[in-house]
Amino acid sequence: MSLLDNDEALVSLFKEVQLVYGPLVDAKDFPENVDVTLVEGAVANVEQLELLKKARANSKVVVSIGDCAVTGNVTALRNAIHEGDSAVLERAYLEIADAQPQVPVDVPKLLKRVFPLHEIVKVDYYVPGCPPPAENLAYVLTEILAGRAPKMENKSKYG
Amino acid sequence: MNDRIITISPVTRIEGHAKISIFLDENDVVREARFQVTDFRGFEKFCEGRPFYEMPGITSRACGICPVSHLIASAKACDEIASVRVPEAATLLRRLMHMGQLIQSHALSFFHLSAPDLLLGMDYDPSKRNIIGLINEYPDLALKGVKLRKFGQEIIEKLAGKRIHSSQWIVPGGVTTPLTKDRAENLIRSLPEALNITLEAIAVFKKYLAKFEHETHAFGDFPTYYVGLVNEEGELEHYDGRLRIMSSDGSLVADKVDPARYDEYIGEAVEPWSYMKFPYLKSVGYPEGAYRVGPLARLNIVSKCGTPLADAELKEFKKLGKNGIVQCTFHYHYARLIETLFCIETAKQILENPKAYSERVWARAKVNADEGVGVAEAPRGTLIHHYKTDKDGLITWVNMIIATEHNNLAFNRAVTQVAKEYVKGKHVKEGCLNRVEAVVRALDPCLSCATHAVGQMPLEIRLFNSEGDLIDSVTR
Numbered sequence: 001m002s003l004l005d006n007d008e009a010l011v012s013l014f015k016e017v018q019l020v021y022g023p024l025v026d027a028k029d030f031p032e033n034v035d036v037t038l039v040e041g042a043v044a045n046v047e048q049l050e051l052l053k054k055a056r057a058n059s060k061v062v063v064s065i066g067d068c069a070v071t072g073n074v075t076a077l078r079n080a081i082h083e084g085d086s087a088v089l090e091r092a093y094l095e096i097a098d099a100q101p102q103v104p105v106d107v108p109k110l111l112k113r114v115f116p117l118h119e120i121v122k123v124d125y126y127v128p129g130c131p132p133p134a135e136n137l138a139y140v141l142t143e144i145l146a147g148r149a150p151k152m153e154n155k156s157k158y159g
Numbered sequence: 160m161n162d163r164i165i166t167i168s169p170v171t172r173i174e175g176h177a178k179i180s181i182f183l184d185e186n187d188v189v190r191e192a193r194f195q196v197t198d199f200r201g202f203e204k205f206c207e208g209r210p211f212y213e214m215p216g217i218t219s220r221a222c223g224i225c226p227v228s229h230l231i232a233s234a235k236a237c238d239e240i241a242s243v244r245v246p247e248a249a250t251l252l253r254r255l256m257h258m259g260q261l262i263q264s265h266a267l268s269f270f271h272l273s274a275p276d277l278l279l280g281m282d283y284d285p286s287k288r289n290i291i292g293l294i295n296e297y298p299d300l301a302l303k304g305v306k307l308r309k310f311g312q313e314i315i316e317k318l319a320g321k322r323i324h325s326s327q328w329i330v331p332g333g334v335t336t337p338l339t340k341d342r343a344e345n346l347i348r349s350l351p352e353a354l355n356i357t358l359e360a361i362a363v364f365k366k367y368l369a370k371f372e373h374e375t376h377a378f379g380d381f382p383t384y385y386v387g388l389v390n391e392e393g394e395l396e397h398y399d400g401r402l403r404i405m406s407s408d409g410s411l412v413a414d415k416v417d418p419a420r421y422d423e424y425i426g427e428a429v430e431p432w433s434y435m436k437f438p439y440l441k442s443v444g445y446p447e448g449a450y451r452v453g454p455l456a457r458l459n460i461v462s463k464c465g466t467p468l469a470d471a472e473l474k475e476f477k478k479l480g481k482n483g484i485v486q487c488t489f490h491y492h493y494a495r496l497i498e499t500l501f502c503i504e505t506a507k508q509i510l511e512n513p514k515a516y517s518e519r520v521w522a523r524a525k526v527n528a529d530e531g532v533g534v535a536e537a538p539r540g541t542l543i544h545h546y547k548t549d550k551d552g553l554i555t556w557v558n559m560i561i562a563t564e565h566n567n568l569a570f571n572r573a574v575t576q577v578a579k580e581y582v583k584g585k586h587v588k589e590g591c592l593n594r595v596e597a598v599v600r601a602l603d604p605c606l607s608c609a610t611h612a613v614g615q616m617p618l619e620i621r622l623f624n625s626e627g628d629l630i631d632s633v634t635r
Contacts, residue, residue, distance in 0.1 A: 002223070004271070005322055007309040011302060014291050024271065025289040047197060074220040077205040088201025096203060096558050097436065098426030099445040106432040108197050131223055134322075 005134035034059040042068040042075035043115040047108035056121040064117045067130040076114040085110040192578040194570040196435035227260035228537030230329040232544040235533030237331030242527035248517035249333030254398045255509045258502040259314025264538035265495045268603045270304025303356045310353040317342040333521040377580035379488025379573025382407030384450035387457045394465040397536040409482035418534035449568035452540025454494035466504035526552030537562045563604045
């Protein structure tokens with residue numbers, strides 16, 4: 001969402017790149033030989049774990065964007081609960097249900113705990129923030145496209 | 160299992176994570192399609208023990224698309240727990256910010272996510288059938304879409320100083336800072352352009368409507384109940400009001416229901432194959448009590464919007480159905496554009512109201528009640544936050560029913576109907592699959608919200624045979 005907050009500048013940014021995977025385009029499989037991958041969100045279930053590993057293997061540069069990806073943030077609040085993975089499921093699907101209470105099984109299984117990206121794969125750059133500021137995303141993309149390493153000193157902020 | 164199954168995964172150009180499975184019978188005819196949501200976070204549990212006033216900040220992180228709607232529902236639940244009367248100016252400003260939220264979300268849904276299907280075509284090259292393809296083929300219209308979304312985001316930014324997650328501004332008891340004249344003037348200047356873009360989008364939509372005549376009838380065209388908030392005059396309402404429940408023929412099932420009593424009317428069911436629950440009308444039962452919420456439902460349950468341009472368009476809209484009830488899911492797009500008109504007109508009224516500039520905007524109080532329910536109409540429909548606290552105001556229990564969840568039974572019916580129309584035999588063509596996804600996009604799910612998960616939405620279609628074996632999996 002924050003990327004879209006570059007408004008009209010988005011149009012020129014999109015002219016420089018080919019968008020090959022993500023919520024705005026129709027590719028179903030993560031492609032090979034990707035130059036830059038922006039990953040948002042923490043890793044909470046087995047499907048996300050596999051997708052992240054594949055994204056890392058197929059990408060030259062991986063950027064972790066947003067506080068959930070960088071630290072776990074709100075997504076990781078369940079890590080503080082004893083056996084948090086089953087506790088959250090039992091509350092939502094057994095206790096707060098009027099018909100057919102049951103924990104869904106034919107769905108990607110939750111991991112025991114939630115991980116920020118860098119605990120699973122190597123991350124090249126970090127853009128924290130909730131949301132990550134649009135101008136920081138534009139800056140990082142512009143620098144990477146120009147073949148320079150983005151300098152995040154004095155730019156990073158959380159929350 | 161005696162069926163073949165097709166799966167679409169990930170579903171793209173929607174917000175959240177989902178897959179669609181299509182089940183065939185022995186004769187390879189579509190029997191049923193399931194819309195499966197694959198992500199979950201667990202706010203109901205992990206909020207326990209937090210001070211109640213943190214709830215707007217935490218729960219609005221469910222989603223980056225409609226965080227303001229979460230902030231409003233959450234703050235309203237907290238207003239109850241604090242037992243405060245929110246100052247009039249704060250109510251006006253929260254409502255103004257919500258108009259910005261609705262405008263940006265509806266613009267995103269129409270221009271960025273669905274317009275590629277409508278303008279480029281369902282059978283267009285999938286690698287180019289997206290917002291960038293739209294920018295290349297229709298640069299003028301695509302840029303206008305970007306501008307309309309920007310206008311909505313700017314309303315939020317001028318009020319809170321930040322576009323997404325403005326939780327330091329909407330707080331229990333009101334808002335933290337008043338609206339200044341100079342900030343308002345910026346917005347007032349942008350109003351005419353926003354209105355013109357919306358009117359143009361409506362004209363474009365109507366032009367393409369004829370082209371999609373076949374789709375409109377195969378597109379989730381079925382009766383359901385409709386649920387939403389209406390104001391005291393029974394007009395369109397997104398911030399306050401009372402619940403109205405209407406049947407498919409336009410007769411009232413319940414009206415003027417205090418939203419705090421939602422659980423007397425709405426039950427939640429669970430299926431083993433999805434993290435998204437299945438709300439239903441308790442008086443009708445599960446799964447027969449399927450109902451829809453959101454733009455189409457809101458326009459179905461009202462006789463008037465309450466602003467001139469939106470009302471003129473509402474008359475045209477009502478002609479598409481019987482007794483003023485439009486049941487075709489495709490027309491969610493049209494309803495969304497009419498609501499956008501309403502929101503821009505309402506934003507103008509608030510900006511021109513001197514009471515919106517009062518400096519009294521925040522009634523501060525500690526915990527004075529042990530329970531609170533906050534309800535608002537988010538872009539995608541009725542949003543319910545319900546909290547219980549202990550004597551110190553620490554949260555002991557949370558339930559959230561999110562707009563997209565209410566539509567879950569309807570999603571599954573809609574996807575089944577489109578699959579029956581477009582999927583023939585063991586193999587499925589790409590364009591056919593996209594039509595199945597397009598019906599999902601018309602309902603505009605926000606699955607991040609619905610499972611209180613975070614992230615973007617991809618989709619997968621899997622085809623299973625009558626033995627239950629995977630025979631085709633369409634991933635583009």
